[in-house]
Amino acid sequence: MRKILFPFDGSESAVRALKYVIELHQAYGGLEVLAVNVQEDPPIYGEYVTAETIEVLREASRESAKRVLETAAEQLKAAGVPYTTFIAHGDVAHNLVALVEERGCKAIIMGTRGLGAFSSLLLGSTTQKVIHLSKVPVTLVK
Numbered sequence: 387m388r389k390i391l392f393p394f395d396g397s398e399s400a401v402r403a404l405k406y407v408i409e410l411h412q413a414y415g416g417l418e419v420l421a422v423n424v425q426e427d428p429p430i431y432g433e434y435v436t437a438e439t440i441e442v443l444r445e446a447s448r449e450s451a452k453r454v455l456e457t458a459a460e461q462l463k464a465a466g467v468p469y470t471t472f473i474a475h476g477d478v479a480h481n482l483v484a485l486v487e488e489r490g491c492k493a494i495i496m497g498t499r500g501l502g503a504f505s506s507l508l509l510g511s512t513t514q515k516v517i518h519l520s521k522v523p524v525t526l527v528k
């Protein structure tokens with residue numbers, strides 16, 4: 387099994403990347419997909435925010451990550467692609483490249499763009515950082 391890291395944020399580009407992952411598996415087989423959603427920590431205003439508030443925010447972000455990953459999981463399952471899902475918190479690109487190392491992923495397949503507002507840019511900042519930091523091949527899907 388060739389383990390692939392698949393960063394998924396639910397964006398149109400990531401959905402097209404999902405379709406490509408499924409097509410690859412159907413054409414060649416042997417893929418194992420680690421679908422990951424990273425929740426960036428919201429800006430916290432120092433001592434004004436209590437520990438309970440932080441926990442409420444974390445819980446909300448876990449819920450939203452779960453919902454996003456569920457849509458990818460449904461499609462992977464329906465297509466018979468072996469997969470696991472994972473939720474991380476913090477800087478997106480750094481979490482992704484750390485996971486590649488930890489989980490022994492052989493490649494990354496991701497979208498060129500995400501949910502960010504500047505759609506005129508060719509590549510989003512997460513993708514740019516991942517290309518810069520990754521030691522394994524990165525496939526980008528437009």
Ligand SMILES: Nc1ncnc2c1ncn2[C@@H]1O[C@H](COP(=O)(O)OP(=O)(O)OP(=O)(O)O)[C@@H](O)[C@H]1O
Nearest residue numbers: 393394400424496497499500501502510511512513
């Ligand atoms: N929070 C995230 N969790 C998992 N994968 C992500 C996340 N954000 C982005 N990605 C992955 O990175 C790809 C490109 O998204 P990126 O964030 O680089 O673009 P953007 O949102 O358009 O730009 P920016 O974030 O710089 O405003 C997505 O298609 C997805 O595969």
Ligand SMILES: [Mg+2]
Nearest residue numbers: 500501502510
């Ligand atoms: Mg983004």
